[in-house]
Amino acid sequence: MASFTLHGIPVSRGIAIGRAHLLTPAALDVKHYLVPVEQVEAEVKRLQDAIAEVHRGLQALWTELPKDAPTELGAFIDVHALILSDPMISEAPLDIIRTRHYNAEWALVTQIDELSAQFDEIEDEYLRERKHDIQQVAERVLKVLMGTALSVPPVFSGDDHAPPSMIVVAHDISPADMLAFRDRDGGPRSFIGFVTDVGGQNSHTAIVARSLDIPAAVGMSQASRLIEQDDWVIVDGDAGVVICNPSQLVLEQYRARQAALGKARKRLLKLKKTPAVTKDGTPVKLMANIELPEDCAGALEAGANGVGLFRSEFLFMGRANVLGNALRIPSEDEQFEQYRKAVVAMKGRPVTIRTLDVGADKPLDPTEHTALNPALGLRAIRYCLAEPQLFLTQLRAILRASSYGKVRILIPMLAHAFEIDQTLSMLEQAKLQLREEGVKYDPDVEVGAMIEIPAAALALPMFVKRMDFLSIGTNDLIQYTLAIDRVDYEVAHLYNPLHPAVLMLIAQTIAIGQKAGLDVAVCGEMAGDTKLTRLLLGMGLREFSMHPAQLLSVKQEILNSDLSAITSRTRRILRSYEPDEIAAAVEQLQSL
Known part of the structure; x- marks a missing residue:
């Protein structure tokens, strides 16, 4: 072969x-034929029976879910069950059978094709991917109809x-x-x-x-x-x-x-309990990025010093109005329980919770109007300030969780002083409400800003004056600095973390933040890239936050780093504007 x-x-x-x-895919083998009038209702029942059997199968999968199975699997089964119950799947194909006399398989595939075309029009990548969930649910029904099995x-x-x-x-x-x-x-x-x-x-x-x-x-x-x-x-x-x-x-x-x-x-696992300290004795914090409370186990297993980024939007995204069902935002109690789980799981280590980062590019409701330039639209803190009740509910939930351990609140996509002031004002309102209700919380909870817009990096004094810490979101900072949509394959090759403008903004943020006495972290993809670890150390970074799977590899780089040699080389890199020179110099850092 x-x-x-x-x-x-x-x-x-x-x-x-x-x-x-x-x-x-079962859909490839679907037969297409017209059903005689007198057999239409029998064909309708055949599809109804297949849908019911898939429902039972999903319920059985949930019941038999292994204890060690990732939490995501249970959540995805729930999503598929909801999709299967939606009238767009459970009823619309029945109407097609009755009106067009299509056989059950043909009617189902016809409906799924129409829904898929609608999802193709959604600009947000995450929500566009949900089209595949609908197709996967249809696959299961088709397998029952056709008498096949996985x-x-x-x-x-x-x-x-x-x-x-x-x-x-x-x-x-x-x-x-x-x-x-x-x-x-x-x-x-x-x-x-x-x-x-x-x-x-x-x-x-x-x-x-x-x-x-x-x-x-x-x-x-x-x-x-x-x-x-x-x-x-x-x-x-x-x-x-x-x-x-x-x-x-x-x-x-x-x-x-x-x-x-x-x-x-196996060698890296031996570093789990080894402190992250450079050769010259400088300690470095290694934090974990998580999406769900269950991810804390992996963070602890990797030896993380805490959670540097809890992406709270993942608690919301599963509630999206995928097929016309009523949109349901998680309640304050639901959010509180998830945040509390993470805080308790980290056993006293700090947990940094980023407030809801959704909006025009990641709408909670995919049927709502999408902006012409979604990355520049109503998203992150802009969205939250435009939905004050939703934001206040989340702030209350986070504050309640702070009574169970060290919690920090991280605000995404800040660019203006009034956004910071409005956010802090709403936080004080949430605190006042909890005090009046006699609910415990940490009154000294720290609030930080994500630096991911060039305007923020260039106007840091207004941030250091108001905030307790800074976290650099390199993914968006690079995207906005270079005016590149990083998910657009036609320009993705221009996405470059080593562009001199990007390096200048990162180095400046670290220097100004630390001079003001604030902790500064990097929580974007650059933090987990071992090829860039020494460069960031040379800029003065002392807190990295990344996926737990990357943590031990980064720790190994830190243990082998000599700051005195790295710092002087890094200064020379930051003075360069030639891409080839920068790339070669960064590569040379690896040999120091």
């Missing part, structure tokens, strides 16, 4: 080597003594289907990687793959058509590369890399 390579989007690190197991492959034949593990290859795969690849005792069966034609960084396949720490590559376009059942496949999750039917030489090379990565991980 000829070998070939596919390139896609890396979403979960590591290397997986195994045999391909293809999941073929099959788990037999033991593969191969040249190894042990049966090789399998790599799931599909156009798309739902989190619920992933559960079919687990043993009854809850342990992993033999799947070790995922490859899908569709999806992006925010797709559910990507989220679950990361939560399971399984190599995955998505956005492969034609993978499910080009790769055949039982093909040997290599998934390079770091590069987003899939190699099908590799030569023996390539196979051996990747096996060697895989073994080396395994040994490196």
Whole structure:
């Protein structure tokens, strides 16, 4: 068999080597025919029965969910159950059968195609990905209608003594289907990687793959058509590369890399309890970025000093009005319980909770009007100040959680003094309400600003005068500084964290913040990039916040860093405006 390579989007690190197991979309095999008038109601009942059976199946999956399964899986099953109950799925196809006399499968696919077209018009990437959830739910119904089921492959034949593990290859795969690849005792069966034609960084396949720490590559376009059942496949999750039917030489090379990565991980685990201190004795804080309270376990396992960024919007996003259901914002008690869980789980370590970061580019309701330039529209703190009751509810919930441990509040996308003042005023209002109600909270809770807009970085004095700490959100800071939409593939190659303007803004923020006596952290992707660790140390950064999986690698860089040598080199880098010179100098920092 000829070998070939596919390139896609890396979403979960590591290397997986195994045999391909293809999941073929049931929709591709759908028959199209007209039902006689006298059989229409029988066809309606056939679809109703299939929907009911899928409902029972999802309920069974939830009931049998292994105790060690990632929390995201249960949440995704709930989302799929809600979608299945929506009239757009449970009733609209029945009308198509009655009015057009389509067979059940054809009617369902017709309705799903119409819904998918509507979702394609949504600009926000996260919400656009939810189209795949609708398609996955339809897949489950189609499998029941057609009498097929998700099959788990037999033991593969191969040249190894042990049966090789399998790599799931599909156009798309739902989190619920992933559960079919687990043993009854809850342990992993033999799947070790995922490859899908569709999806992006925010797709559910990507989220679950990361939560399971399984190599995955998505956005492969034609993978499910080009790769055949039982093909040997290599998934390079770091590069987003899939190699099908590799030569023996390539196979051996990747096996060697895989073994080396395994040994490196084991070595890194030994650093868990080692303090992050540079060679010259300078301590550095390593914090974790989390989306859900359950992520705290991974943060502690990696030895995090605390949570530097709790992205609270993930508590809201699952409530989105996906198919016309009533929008339901989590109540104050619901939010409080989630924040409290995180604070208690971190056992006295600080938890920095970022207030709701949604808006025109991440609307809670995808049916609402989307701005022409969503990244520049009503989002983050602008959205919260425009929805004062929603914001006040969240501030009250966070304050209530502060009575259980160290909590800090982080405000995203600030640019104006009046935004800071209005935010602090609302916080005081929340405190007053809780005092009047006799509810406990930490009166000295710290409030910080995310520096992610160039205007904020260039007007820091008004921030250091009002705030308790600063956190640099490098993802948006780079995007806004360079006027680049980082999810637009046509300009993504221009997204450069080493652009001299970006480096100048970061270095200036660190210097001014520290001079004013404020803690300054970096919580964007740059914090977890080991190639940039020494550069940030040389700028004076002493607090990094990143995904827990990146923490030990960054700690290793810190332990091997000599600040005296790094600082002088970094000053020279910051004086340079030539891209090649900057890139070469940053690379040289790695050898110091």
